[in-house]
Amino acid sequence: xxxxxxxxxxxxxxxxxxRVFNPSLIGKPIVVLxxxxxxxxxxSDEAKALGIxxxxxxxxxxxxxxxHGVQVFSSNYTLYGDMSSRVMSILADEVPAxxxxxxxxxxxxxxxxxxxxxxxxxxxxxxKHTGIPVCMGIGMTKLLAKLSNRxxxxxxxxxxxxxxxxxxxxxxxxxHETQCEDLWGVGKNLARxxxxxxxxxxxxxxxxxxxxxxxxxxxxxxRLQREMNGIRCLELEEVPADKKSVMASRSFGSxxxxxxxxxxxxxxxxxxxxxxxxxxxxxxxxxxxxxxxxRFKPEEPQYxxxxxxxxxxxxxxxSQLMKAARRLLHRIYRLGYRYKKAGIMLDGLVGSVSYxxxxxxxxxxxxxxxxxxxxxINRRMGRVITHGSMGVKGTGDAWxxxxxxxxxxxxxxxxxxxxxxx
DNA sequence: TCTGGGGTCCTAGGACCC
DNA sequence: TCTGGGGTCCTAGGACCC
Numbered sequence: 001x002x003x004x005x006x007x008x009x010x011x012x013x014x015x016x017x018x019r020v021f022n023p024s025l026i027g028k029p030i031v032v033l034x035x036x037x038x039x040x041x042x043x044s045d046e047a048k049a050l051g052i053x054x055x056x057x058x059x060x061x062x063x064x065x066x067x068h069g070v071q072v073f074s075s076n077y078t079l080y081g082d083m084s085s086r087v088m089s090i091l092a093d094e095v096p097a098x099x100x101x102x103x104x105x106x107x108x109x110x111x112x113x114x115x116x117x118x119x120x121x122x123x124x125x126x127x128k129h130t131g132i133p134v135c136m137g138i139g140m141t142k143l144l145a146k147l148s149n150r151x152x153x154x155x156x157x158x159x160x161x162x163x164x165x166x167x168x169x170x171x172x173x174x175x176h177e178t179q180c181e182d183l184w185g186v187g188k189n190l191a192r193x194x195x196x197x198x199x200x201x202x203x204x205x206x207x208x209x210x211x212x213x214x215x216x217x218x219x220x221x222x223r224l225q226r227e228m229n230g231i232r233c234l235e236l237e238e239v240p241a242d243k244k245s246v247m248a249s250r251s252f253g254s255x256x257x258x259x260x261x262x263x264x265x266x267x268x269x270x271x272x273x274x275x276x277x278x279x280x281x282x283x284x285x286x287x288x289x290x291x292x293x294x295r296f297k298p299e300e301p302q303y304x305x306x307x308x309x310x311x312x313x314x315x316x317x318x319s320q321l322m323k324a325a326r327r328l329l330h331r332i333y334r335l336g337y338r339y340k341k342a343g344i345m346l347d348g349l350v351g352s353v354s355y356x357x358x359x360x361x362x363x364x365x366x367x368x369x370x371x372x373x374x375x376x377i378n379r380r381m382g383r384v385i386t387h388g389s390m391g392v393k394g395t396g397d398a399w400x401x402x403x404x405x406x407x408x409x410x411x412x413x414x415x416x417x418x419x420x421x422x
Numbered sequence: 423t424c425t426g427g428g429g430t431c432c433t434a435g436g437a438c439c440c
Numbered sequence: 441t442c443t444g445g446g447g448t449c450c451t452a453g454g455a456c457c458c
Contacts, residue, residue: 033426034425034426034427035426035427036425036426036427037424037426038424038425038426039425039426041426041458055425055426056425057424057425058424058425059423059424059425060424060425062424075426101457101458102457102458103458104458105458184456184457185456185457186456187455187456187457188455188456189454189455189456190455190456218432218433219432219433220431220432220455220456241430243429244429244430245428245429245430246428246429247427247428247429248427248428249426249427249428250426250427251425251426251427254423294425295425296424296425306452308451341426343427345428402424427458428457428458429456429457429458430455430456430457431454431455431456431457432453432454432455432456433452433453433454433455434451434452434453434454435450435451435452436449436450436451436452437448437449437450437451438447438448438449438450439446439447439448439449440445440446440447
């Protein structure tokens with residue numbers, strides 16, 4: 001028999017991170033915004049209680065925010081990333097295997113003797129060492145662990161933040177009370193397809209005719225149903241799979257019409273993305289350039305082109321990628337649109353070590369790897385060298401993103417360390 | 423005025439080959 | 441009345457997640 005799995009997730013993670021270094025926020029409604037200060041992507045319990053929905057555009061909530069004095073933060077990914085690794089390393093120390101699933105979630109393989117009480121002790125340890133509150137759900141499969149976790153979170157007082165659905169006296173009751181769209185892996189669309197075969201609760205899904213499920217939801221539905229019945233289809237993945245693509249895209253602070261400005265924005269995206277693949281020792285086989293007008297303004301003319309170029313030889317060279325991006329941009333750019341977003345994707349990533357050149361590849365000439373040297377300097381000194389095409393901050397940069405309410409990088413920047421007073 | 427960004431997996435359909 | 445058909449590979453797009 002398989003060992004049980006647990007899903008541990010951090011409660012209101014970004015908000016909790018802000019609170020660790022600013023305890024005056026505890027007990028108060030706070031929210032954290034997406035890139036560009038556009039949407040609300042993390043809410044404290046107090047903010048949830050005010051009815052602020054997940055993903056809501058900030059401007060739609062201004063009324064509530066003013067009225068209740070909700071504190072608003074731009075997202076500070078440097079801080080959250082660092083806090084995340086602290087939480088993860090504590091978890092990793094306690095179990096035989098861990099899969100870090102996202103910045104605020106991890107699946108754990110539990111030892112045979114693991115009890116709910118031990119889960120509570122682990123939870124207390126994470127809280128003590130990082131200040132981050134977590135919940136834990138336990139089950140035979142990832143899906144059941146997710147479901148358990150949801151129950152633990154919704155009934156924190158009752159469960160103490162840790163729940164094992166396998167030990168509950170009435171798991172069917174819990175499944176009966178949960179709607180399919182609240183299940184991990186079931187979104188709006190699959191839920192609609194499930195309703196068509198008269199399935200709306202998780203319990204109905206679990207007990208539905210597998211043939212009907214397979215017919216209307218394909219292998220995805222089949223897998224979900226099996227997982228719900230305790231048959232493991234999704235294994236714990238300790239080693240993260242190799243990346244297949246890297247994206248860099250941003251909405252603009254304000255709309256952009258000029259080709260030259262799009263060029264600068266794209267150059268910055270290429271710079272970020274290429275640095276990322278180089279740090280992973282990867283080469284890109286192809287590149288996609290995307291543009292988009294403001295989809296929330298249907299009264300304006302809409303244009304959302306994308307174009308792909310496949311390199312003869314995979315590359316990670318910034319200047320080569322920038323040249324390609326520029327060429328592709330020129331092919332899809334049309335005058336007269338107000339662009340709201342631009343992005344690039346580096347796709348078909350292959351390891352630069354394992355890559356086998358084809359017969360027709362240009363012979364590799366040994367040369368000084370300027371990109372690597374620049375990466376190294378930028379990593380140490382903080383982005384001091386940039387490509388000429390990336391423009392200069394403060395000049396013609398309507399496209400740059402807004403981030404006006406960011407907290408300090410308390411844990412990763414010497415200049416921003418919190419100060420303690422005696 | 424103001425509406426995120428970065429990923430993965432699956433499927434359908436076209437191109438191509440024998 | 442006949443005008444193949446099946447396998448494979450690739451790509452675009454849909455759906456989902458955090």
